[in-house]
Amino acid sequence: MSKQNGPLSSSLKVKGSLPLLLNNCCVLPKTFRAMNFKSLHFLLSIITFFLFLSISTSDEDPSSSSAIISRFQQYLQINTVQPSPKYYEAADFIISQAKSLSLESRTIEFVAGKPLVLLKWPGSNPDLPSILLNSHTDVVPAEHHKWTHPPLGAHIDSHGNIYARGSQDMKCVGMQYLEAIRRLKESGFEPLRSVYLSFVPDEEIGGHGGAEKFAESDEFKKLNVAIVLDEGLPSPGESYRVFYGEKSPWWLVIKAVGAPGHGAKLYDNTALENLFKSIETVRRFRASQFDLIKSGLKTEGDVVSVNMVFLKSGTPSPTGFVMNLQPSEAEAGFDVRLPPTANPESLERRIAEEWAPASRNMTFEFKQKESIYNKFGKPALTAIDKSNPWWNLLEEAVRNANGKLANPEIFPASTDARYFRNLGLPAIGFSPVANTPILLHDHNEFLNQAEFLKGIEVYESIIKAYASYDDDKSTESFTDEL
Numbered sequence: 015m016s017k018q019n020g021p022l023s024s025s026l027k028v029k030g031s032l033p034l035l036l037n038n039c040c041v042l043p044k045t046f047r048a049m050n051f052k053s054l055h056f057l058l059s060i061i062t063f064f065l066f067l068s069i070s071t072s073d074e075d076p077s078s079s080s081a082i083i084s085r086f087q088q089y090l091q092i093n094t095v096q097p098s099p100k101y102y103e104a105a106d107f108i109i110s111q112a113k114s115l116s117l118e119s120r121t122i123e124f125v126a127g128k129p130l131v132l133l134k135w136p137g138s139n140p141d142l143p144s145i146l147l148n149s150h151t152d153v154v155p156a157e158h159h160k161w162t163h164p165p166l167g168a169h170i171d172s173h174g175n176i177y178a179r180g181s182q183d184m185k186c187v188g189m190q191y192l193e194a195i196r197r198l199k200e201s202g203f204e205p206l207r208s209v210y211l212s213f214v215p216d217e218e219i220g221g222h223g224g225a226e227k228f229a230e231s232d233e234f235k236k237l238n239v240a241i242v243l244d245e246g247l248p249s250p251g252e253s254y255r256v257f258y259g260e261k262s263p264w265w266l267v268i269k270a271v272g273a274p275g276h277g278a279k280l281y282d283n284t285a286l287e288n289l290f291k292s293i294e295t296v297r298r299f300r301a302s303q304f305d306l307i308k309s310g311l312k313t314e315g316d317v318v319s320v321n322m323v324f325l326k327s328g329t330p331s332p333t334g335f336v337m338n339l340q341p342s343e344a345e346a347g348f349d350v351r352l353p354p355t356a357n358p359e360s361l362e363r364r365i366a367e368e369w370a371p372a373s374r375n376m377t378f379e380f381k382q383k384e385s386i387y388n389k390f391g392k393p394a395l396t397a398i399d400k401s402n403p404w405w406n407l408l409e410e411a412v413r414n415a416n417g418k419l420a421n422p423e424i425f426p427a428s429t430d431a432r433y434f435r436n437l438g439l440p441a442i443g444f445s446p447v448a449n450t451p452i453l454l455h456d457h458n459e460f461l462n463q464a465e466f467l468k469g470i471e472v473y474e475s476i477i478k479a480y481a482s483y484d485d486d487k488s489t490e491s492f493t494d495e496l
């Protein structure tokens with residue numbers, strides 16, 4: 015299930031080619047005479063190509079901005095798009111990075127074909143609980159033809175914006191962790207606590223084959239984790255958004271049945287009429303929640319969100335749908351998200367009584383229904399006051415890196431952090447990406463290279479503060495109720 019990773023073949027294989035090529039250049043005049051124009055041109059092209067490769071791969075300082083950006087581009091170019099991510103390519107890349115940083119690495123497959131790469135920077139005091147920096151390796155699909163630049167190209171435009179699926183969600187964060195560690199190592203910093211990095215599969219499809227199994231595993235218990243950092247969201251403004259909890263997904267399907275009949279006939283209780291009554295009710299509820307945000311009474315993280323994601327009905331025919339037949343069945347799917355402050359019992363009653371009432375012959379089922387509570391029966395929230403030293407350390411570390419945190423929020427969707435919070439562990443959602451439009455799962459997802467580099471400094475400050483934190487209280491087991 016778990017394997018220690020052995021040495022990988024070097025990616026700098028062209029390193030020794032330069033002296034050989036120079037030797038060749040010395041004999042060029044003799045060779046010129048023997049060659050026709052075509053073969054000379056060919057030879058010169060080869061020389062130029064290898065010279066370029068030698069310069070770009072061997073001589074570049076690995077800590078230079080261009081080398082850092084180039085590694086980020088390489089990671090973005092690996093096709094880890096759901097539903098067929100090339101996980102082993104991503105794992106090989108991460109392990110090669112770990113090797114260049116002298117980090118220990120292990121690959122664990124909780125589900126066959128879905129490797130989770132776990133890296134370790136050992137701390138000098140192994141008795142102290144550790145730090146876990148989590149990121150997922152998979153990305154959501156993209157509609158290639160609707161992008162300005164190919165979603166797996168990692169093209170950098172004239173403004174320094176890097177276009178790629180995963181540039182915000184969340185290959186940026188995975189690479190920023192690694193680059194921050196590179197900088198800390200170069201500065202001679204030695205961690206007191208061990209720092210782990212988990213690169214997990216399948217977050218975008220629920221995390222069941224990745225973080226969920228990891229959090230439940232004995233391997234995870236042995237890490238003795240004190241605090242988890244995971245993804246947040248980009249901030250359009252100057253301040254970094256930060257998340258101490260998240261909403262729980264309830265993926266709901268409502269089904270209506272009714273008497274079929276002629277498309278021209280007006281009668282009650284058709285399946286689609288029944289369904290539309292429900293859709294109207296759901297829309298009124300949605301509007302009431304949205305109004306609370308619009309009026310400033312509540313924030314996005316405080317309300318229940320509900321959005322219709324599919325509508326299914328009709329009688330198919332070879333040319334489309336039968337147009338003069340009212341169907342006997344119809345269904346609609348809703349993505350409902352509950353904040354940790356919601357009352358799940360009351361929402362479930364609302365669904366049964368108002369959204370899908372049996373009195374209208376309606377039924378409902380959940381494709382996904384996650385609890386808002388952790389395993390101790392409490393809302394899965396990370397403390398953001400003095401009781402949580404990791405929160406204070408984060409605030410201070412971001413400040414020390416000349417950054418500013420926005421007011422902490424509830425993440426409006428779901429992340430793998432929930433699996434760690436469910437254990438009672440503190441987990442903070444944070445992507446050090448400011449001044450950037452939120453383009454997760456959108457067309458033309460991009461991240462500016464300067465913003466990416468700035469985020470590395472922020473993590474450098476955070477990892478340094480976390481890995482140096484020496485306090486007796488933090489040695490308490492966090493698998494106990496907080």
Ligand SMILES: CSCC[C@H](NC(C)=O)C(=O)O
Binds near residue numbers: 217219220221427428
């Ligand atoms: C419910 S698991 C799917 C996870 C996904 N996360 C994000 C950040 O988009 C979501 O909230 O839909």
Ligand SMILES: [Zn+2]
Binds near residue numbers: 150183184217245
């Ligand atoms: Zn993500």
Ligand SMILES: [Zn+2]
Binds near residue numbers: 154183218454455
């Ligand atoms: Zn995502």
